[in-house]
Amino acid sequence: EPVIIFEGIEAPATLGLKASRSANYQRKKQGFYARFFLTNSAPMLLIDPSRDGQIVDANLAALNFYGYNHETMCQKHTWEINMLGRRVMPIMHEISHLPGGHKPLNFVHKLADGSTRHVQTYAGPIEIYGDKLMLCIVHDITEQKRLEEQLEHAAHHDAMTGLLNRRQFYHITEPGQMQHLAIAQDYSLLLIDTDRFKHINDLYGHSKGDEVLCTLARTLESCARKGDLVFRWGGEEFVLLLPRTPLDTALSLAETIRVSVAKVGISGLPRFTVSIGVAHHEGNESIDELFKRVDDALYRAKNDGRNRVLAA
Incomplete structure (x- = not known):
């Protein structure tokens, strides 16, 4: 049975993420998952809403963007990297129940060095072997926001x-x-x-x-x-x-x-x-x-x- 990600994307059912299947998970990080998630140039996070928004996986682009190693990143919760803090949780839980994902949302995220970046996120539910997770794609829009602010200032x-x-x-x-x-x-x-x-x-x-x-x-x-x-x-x-x-x-x-x-x-x-x-x-x-x-x-x-x- 295929795994539905969001917006009509399907992943092969050979994918598994349960901690109890960690060996199987490592072996099966191939094919679609490797192409779509691990090597994607856009920062991507897998989030477990049922575990207080814990980040359960992050691709290399996300690790480079946030400045954490994989182990530390996967000990973080989404509210720890979002400047909204726990106020982001109701938004996340609402998104986790939307079958088609959501329109892009803008946030300010905190990096490992303490600096902040404006980001636009697109997330949607993904079910893998019964695990109801969220796949979150992160785009850095800091420069875009800076230019928008300059244009806004110039207009007024x-x-x-x-x-x-x-x-x-x-x-x-x-x-x-x-x-x-x-x-x-x-x-x-x-x-x-x-x-x-x-x-x-x-x-x-x-x-x-x-x-x-x-x-x-x-x-x-x-x-x-x-x-x-x-x-x-x-x-x-x-x-x-x-x-x-x-x-x-x-x-x-x-x-x-x-x-x-x-x-x-x-x-x-x-x-x-x-x-x-x-x-x-x-x-x-x-x-x-x-x-x-x-x-x-x-x-x-x-x-x-x-x-x-x-x-x-």
Whole structure:
């Protein structure tokens, strides 16, 4: 009688894994088992769910990946190599009863040297001479995860300053997101513009202009409170979203920023200043309506002589 592995794969019934048949097991590690399991380039584990998820066998690729010898590997339990610990056990037991295996799942596994790797596992039940085991195929996706995180960061952050970008501002200020962040009503907005930035660029060059923007970004971050969000809006403009902040507190923070920026010195440049518009969200106004008010306040601050803070 053939042994069903998963996804329609059958192994010859000459395969045996019972400890009591260890001699027979060693002799019969041939044919299909040798080709599919032992010499496969993908790390593979055989797991016994009934023995607390103990690993009963591992191929050479798995030993190389995890950094254990065969004896030590087969003394491990799956929850010992999974960063979820015992929380992975209900998942494993559920998978062990799925006749067709499961869709790939992502975990973080711990290696022998203490380092961790992101892995994608595909597992399914395998019955061999009455032993109900699980065959688990492990794929290392650490590099893929790193690239995904880089792309995710690039999509939401300004490349030069590292601040959140305008796209992320609109994502965060969507009604559903605002409710999630508990700032749907009681929040204020600061719109900050670097005074005479074109003059700095024209007179001292774009590299110095970039230095001004990066220095301003760091100053805004240092002035921001825990929970405040700092965005580069575009060009020389920046936005601060201040959750649970009334207008008077927002004005005070804006003044702190203005004074702090005026004290910053950059080698080879005169000191620079900022103008700031401030507005508090009112009633049911949209984010665009709020932004129009804070933009108008900034416009008045610029026209009134720059280096000042004005409320909408």
